[in-house]
Amino acid sequence: MNRLRWRVFVLVLLALAAGGILVANLLFGSSGLVWPGAPQGPLEQAILLELRLPRVLAAFAAGGLLGLAGALIQVLTRNPLADPYILGISGGAATGALLAILFGLPLWLQHLSSSLSALAALLLVIALAHGEGAWTRHRLLLTGVVLAAALGALITLLLALAPETALRGMLFWLMGDLASAPAPWFALIGLLALTLLALPWARDLNILTRGEASALALGVAVPALRWGAYLIAAAATALAVITAGSIGFVGLLAPHLARLLVGADHRLALPGAILLGGSLVMLADLLARTLIAPQQLPAGALLALIGAPLFLTLLYREARR
């Protein structure tokens, strides 16, 4: 039980770290330091409340949603290295969004298009991979990988066909960008709702990682749990993609880091993955806004640059253990 106490303590530390990064995001930015204690003009106040606050909340929500989706998909595929990208969900969302940008649709239709195509991609993967027995999870992964590759090709085609005017927006969207994040409340409420939906099933998810037969024998309602987890993962991915464009590596890295820090029990690992995902995206966005200020970088590209070596290090350490 001491171990449990330690893990809960680590989880609290993660929450504090997320809070710290959030505050740092408020203080620093491309227009320099804004110190809340100092006398403020209307400009500073506007920067703080209307620019930085919504943006950092959007970053946290997007990262948290991707962390949650990644953790769920890793259970569904019983593969600790899976993420929403591997199953083609993000590819679907990106294709929908890019098509909408290409046709010059208004923002809300872009969002609708990307979330609908994320769901469509997910349903397609599940329908194609549907089968019985031990085959399923390999088929799920393979189907997802192939679909993601096909969607990647489609995205390249769309980019090749796009007019110059739309191209920049599309590229930034693809690289993951929080500058055009819509009101963060939608994503934050979504994150809260999906987390509250998923958490009561955390112990069932633990059992599901032991395989379908064992889970059924231990009284887990496997089909219902699977569908629920798929849908939560898809909704979370779609929401994250609407909020921040296509941000890679969080869905892979956050759950993996969470398991290393608080253990494999999803009652702790799910909140851990959400906090870590949120922190990672906030951190990437902080760097994106300040590294070569006043110019801004795409947060998604930065995250991948940080995430890839970090992930490889973890993988290497694990292989040697």
Added chain:
Amino acid sequence: MNGALLTVEHLRLSQGRRRLLDALDMEVKAGECWALLGRNGAGKTTLLHTLASIRPVEAGSIRLLGRHLAEWRARERAQCLGLLTQDASQGFEETVLEAALAGRHPHLGRWASEGIEDERIALKALHDCGLAGFERRAVQSLSGGEHRRLALATLLTQDPHLLLLDEPLNHLDLQWQWCMLHQLRGLSDNGRGIVMSLHDPNLALRFCTHALLLDGMGGWRSGSVSEVITPAALQQAYGMAMRLIEDDEGRWVVPDTRKMRAGDEAMRPRPP
């Protein structure tokens, strides 16, 4: 607990187009320990999975404590019926204690978590399976036999009325084979029911009360171990000459090497 734990009527099993089992009638009562015998691919695992409600019933009926299997809610069923799968695959990076505690899952409500009592049950099961002191070890660091004993400990932690075990002795050394069978028999003597697939008819003779022998082509024989496990029946099921050795310590069926040497082609062990 006096009545039938499990009642099987006219059960039919197929795998693809192959008919494995036809019109099986079987009743497992509290206190009985059943050995499930038959050659590879005869349908032992398929039968156990069907009894555990992991495969749908093709034809016939299975009742657990008088109620049809399909009428049970998954969680309540798992409190009464447990299954040891043949290759128990473990979850992500668990510790040995966490893996054993998974057995408490059906006994805990949605919002509950494992308490002192659950942990006590798990620790006792780990102790009984020779894994005391392993609680904090990573599951991945265990040997094949230790893995198997951990899976058995998880089933003991689940503590169902009826235990279905698919080759519980896989990977176990001689001492642990006897030790686990001894414990399982102890459970059935205390009113649990047990059905387990075994490959050694002599262990079945020694530790089980009943046996079900499948021929893999629809046929089956069931009854007390001494009725079912006879040289003639095994000869038919496994295609090998067998003979019975009996003394005041017990009965053994062994391959009949004399008949095999005697040149009777039909009596040599051969691929089916």
